[in-house]
Amino acid sequence: MTTGGKPVPGFAWPEALRAPVRSLPAHNRLWVALSGGLDSTLLLHVAACCFPGSPDLRAVHVNHQLQVNSDQSEQFCRRTCEALGIELLVRRVDVRCGQAGGGAGGIEEAARHARYAVFEEILESGDLLLMAHHADDQAETVLFRMLRGTGVRGLAGMPRERALGAGRLVRPLLGFDREQLSRWANEAGLEWVEDPSNVDDRFDRNFLRHKILPELKERWPGLNARLRHTAAACTEQVVLTDRLAEIQWRDCTPNGRHPCIERLNQLPLPEQKNLLRWWIRTSGYEPPTIQDWAQVISDLIHAREDGEPELLGAGFAIRRFRGRLYLVPDRSEPETTNAELRPEEPLYWGGWRIRLVPAEGQKRPPPAIRVSTRQGGERFRPVPEGPGKRVKKWLQEQGIPPWERPRIPLLFSQDGEEETLIAIGDLWCSGQYSGGAPAAGWRLIVERDCD
Secondary structure (H helix, E strand, C coil): CEEECCCCCCCCCCHHHHHHHHCCCCCCCEEEECCCCHHHHHHHHHHHHHCCCCCCEEEEEEECCCCCCHHHHHHHHHHHHHHHCCEEEEEECCCCCCCCCCHHHHHHHHHHHHHHHHHHHHCCCCCEEECCCCHHHHHHHHHHHHHCCCCHHHHCCCCCEEEECCEEEECCCCCCCHHHHHHHHHHCCCEEECCHHHHCCCCHHHHHHHHHHHHHHHHCCCHHHHHHHHHHHHHHHHHHHHHHHHHHHHHHCCCCCCCEHHHHCCCCHHHHHHHHHHHHHHCCCCCCCCCCHHHHHHHHHHCCCCCCCEEEECCEEEEEECCEEEEEECCCCCCCCEEEECCCCCEEECCEEEEEEECCCCCCCCCEEEEECCCCCCEECCCCCCCCEEHHHHHHHCCCCCCCHHHCCEEEEEECCEEEEEEECCCEECHHHCCCCCCCCEEEEEEECCC
């Protein structure tokens, strides 16, 4: 349903409300995540007040198609943006087929993932996305995460600003209670659309909002401020633990990439855990939920040299090899064990990007080049005129971890019935196809597409 009063012409938004929007970081495009509810509608009007007539101000509405009034909310957002002269992007998503788990909680989480996927998709470098989360939302978040058994990072709550896709997400209303925002919205005569799911106590956040938080606020006035203080204190701790991990990373990784087990073993267990979790997060993954980190870390550090311990997470694994730890992304296998490399057409192949580019002045076509994984028995000459070596043995000598060896692309030039190995991943390339003036007239460039 639509609520609110009659719009007040020329309503002057309080300076306290305008200040955090006016003082946003430098940006190109400014997006407002618009649901049609009170909070996001108010934020859109304040942004329009602070940046009147700006062509860079626009809104995005994600229609989850879950509520009976989802179409009504979409149309309301269209009318509101049209009245304000703001461009609106509408994206419809279907989360019912891909919800994470059953029940209301599963739908709620799936809708959130779908919503943020849209935001990440549309944001470009230099863009900001404003979201209308406020102090009551922050209180719900802190309590919700505490009840789920989160650590200090979770109790830090929602950050005011963070990276999102190629742009950044900013929450300028975190310092205001919903009661304040509601009062200003009514004074301005704003209209908005109520989401019927907001009163459904099957959702955990709604249960906290309607059943628990009112009781807590009655018992402890100023609860939002208290929880905001808790979140701020936890944020400070997160900053400190991340800084500690950065320092210890330099000490434990002489090569800058793979932690040395011997050095890691010199740290106390909490610092070992903190460093590994920091490494996972800065590599773009979420640390797994592990009940017994002590046992997992002990397995990684104290396993036999020929042991194969693993720390498994979503999309990655941490493995051990020759006294070092490796974070190994899950990668799809190449679509075929053989592929043809065409001139000046990049080949994306099992986590690798392979190109064949002409040297200056080259007009002759190159010989056919085949890409494959190791099948067994391949030999090559690491040094021209030197002795031949088996690829399998050479990879072992180079210290390539065993899980990487079967995936490394081998490149063969074909001349009639004769075939010659000319490159092994990014580890070795024949002088015929490398250097400033390759003898073949063509240069091979083999790179890891993701590391």
